[in-house]
Amino acid sequence: MNGISESLAEIGQGTLTATAVDPAQASQGHTHETACLNCGTSLIGTHCHACGQAAHVHRSLGAFFHDLLHGVFHFEGRIWRTLPMLAWRPGRLTREYIDGRRASYVSPIALFLFSVFLMFAVFHALEGSEGGETPAVRSGDLDKAISGTEAELGVLKAQRQKLKDGRADTGDLDRRIDGREQALEAMKDTRSAIAENIPDTRRFSDFHQIDKAIRKFKKNPELAAYKLQTYAYKYSWALIPISVPFLWLLFPFSRRFHLYDHTVFVTYSLCFMTMLVILGMVMDWLGANALLAVLFFLPPIHMFRQLRGAYGxxxxxxxxxxxxxxxFSSTALIIFFVMIMAQISL
Known part of the structure; x- marks a missing residue:
């Protein structure tokens, strides 16, 4: 995912370059129509009152990158007002969005999608920058291990024979040879089991789908881990409908608060938790493990402040x-995990 980071950097650099190379076009690169280019209605003001399109259509490279950043990431000042509010005054942010004061903030669903994308991008970027990776055990690796053990046994037996010829004590060599022979027999049994494709019938949990997913992890950990990340990213939005009923239980049959209020609350809360995970991954990568314990206490504090401000x-x-x-949040995460594992087991 280093390519994603580089692409984002190039987009930002392209925006600055376009403005620097052609500043006149960046500031004046728009048309001066008297009628809307979209529907032909006579223009009154900065936007068409019939279809809503902007009166002036910018035709500059800088404006293109501006629209890209605004449309995808909502980077137009609102993100810098939303993030501090999300961190320090989440209750006020939630309440203002619910009450309709939204022009200054990024919508909760847009911020959620961006934070999830950023979390997985950071995860893959930091994962790729780690030093070594543990290789998966393959049948070829097992064959090499068996060949190496057999060669080692040959050397040990030759040494034992020399000691016997010299009438020396071979007790230590005998114990080492016995250990290698037992290990060799175990590796050959494992190879035979893989060759015969003997199914693993052990139970790891009370859920059949989880058992099936765990067997897939054991059989091909790299593929299973890839599927886990893919499905977690693809179905991350499901955390919202999973969590909303739990929040409703905190205000049962309330006429003041509705499901829409709870949905906005949950979405902004998930945005903060996702940002917290990103911060934790970066801190772990930097080696600041001592500070990671502090992050553990932030979610309940944030929930407390958001509840007070959003619901008064x-x-x-x-x-x-x-x-x-x-x-409830732990329960929702467990439900989400079971759902993802069920997808892997298919």
């Missing part, structure tokens, strides 16, 4: 709901 709760009301919300 007192300290005690927010506190007991936070305790339940932490437990």
């Amino acid at each position: 709760l007192g300290r005690f009301g927010a506190l007991w709901r936070t305790v339940l919300l932490v437990w």
